[in-house]
Amino acid sequence: MKQPQLTTLFLAMTLASTLTLSACTTANPNPPADQLAQQQDRIADNVIHRDYGVYRDTQERIKVLNDGGRRVADYQLSKAQCWLDVSFHEYSRNDRGGFPQAALGESQRILTALENKQDPGWETPLVNGAEKLRPDLWARYDALKHHSGFRCAAQQTACGEVELVHAGNEIHDAGWRHAKPYIQIAEDLAGRAEQSAESCNPPPVPVPTTEKITLSADALFHFDKSGSGDLLPKGRQELDEMAQKISSGYVSVTGLTVTGYTDRLGSVAYNQRLSLARANTVKTYLQAHGVTAPITTEGRGKQDQVEACTGVKPSAALIACLQPNRRVEIVVQGMK
The missing domain is CATH 3.30.1330.60 (OmpA-like domain)
Structure with a gap:
């Protein structure tokens, strides 16, 4: 399946930001500025509008890093984007569990490290208690990280790992039928990543x-x-x-x-x-x-x-x- 482009999510959120604001709200929709509202509060237009603003702000941070020279296909920036994408995907499907916030938080953690010129690390955590499905795919992705052509497979590797966590969240929330599409994405990405790594020309040696x-x-x-x-x-x-x-x-x-x-x-x-x-x-x-x-x-x-x-x-x-x-x-x- 085709991976979303950097601007796709931003466009969707921009269109959604035209929601009419409700005059009333519920409970206490005042979480920290970079976090989503509590699940029980996502019933009023102004709360949802505010959450969409959190997604837009996070997307803008990715854009700024790309404007500064970090490649869209960079492993870390790709992983931040894919965490953001799966978070928004589940939020827009009215996921009432903790996955949207957990995935969003992982995207923001990576971005903060990159903004501070730090290494975000190479592990992909099983956020929100996700099951670790398909150990064989995890092993293939780990092998890709040590491949000489990894730079050509970095984006597919990052997004494949995130989709495996996505599937692991869905299987304990809704069963195999809901997890299967994301496992399929991870399988496809693993195959494409391996092809990309094998055909990757080595970078020129500086002289x-x-x-x-x-x-x-x-x-x-x-x-x-x-x-x-x-x-x-x-x-x-x-x-x-x-x-x-x-x-x-x-x-x-x-x-x-x-x-x-x-x-x-x-x-x-x-x-x-x-x-x-x-x-x-x-x-x-x-x-x-x-x-x-x-x-x-x-x-x-x-x-x-x-x-x-x-x-x-x-x-x-x-x-x-x-x-x-x-x-x-x-x-x-x-x-x-």
Whole structure:
């Protein structure tokens, strides 16, 4: 059976949030903000509407983690999603037992750990006293976690484990007939996961690399200027693209060296100060735009000229001829 997409549950909850609120309520429908109302209170529209808000908020936490770069098919994020899905499925079927809250709580536990950069663990608890059905399927899922191609089978493994717990809850609540559909899902997912793992190509092995990028100082800065306020729009755009490339184009970055240069016009001391100031401005800009690797700066002034422009008289033509010398070089060392 096809697994629900990340947005399916959110869409269903959004549509359901248009329920008309009741003017009255029952008992004490004021549980903690991240928990469902007590079972006996789920008879008023405003209580159900509030519970749907808990589901929406939990779904949004999954979306935020995905927006931050954690893959939808990541084992932990998939498990949080599948716990949320089975919880909402049973809630919408008016399950009066403790499974909707237990499954929701497990989803939230995983999300809290991920948000805090912690390992949620790899065990799948039998929440709400669920029976442990089909030990053979559990063994197959455990084996998949040690398979070299597990990254391609992670989502199917996570959701299959959750569906086995779902089935184990249904069998003691309603018998085999109600458990069977979820066992079937777990069986299908196990087979698909094993196929995915076997056909999974290994990830590329990172290799050390050193890359030099040369940016025109005339494009980066106003003439004879070096501060952050002197950066030109085109220069900011180039540095934004550079920061993005460093962040996403490398497996890891061990360090950057930013070196500023000037042309040969002017004094040695002045050109040295100008070139170093420009290098430091580029460093600060990259750091402010997400580059966390160590950055070393250097000003080399009129050294290492790339265009001598011999015979060109001091004039606008000479300034234009010397343009390639006015540059900022960025050397990136890392793994690609």
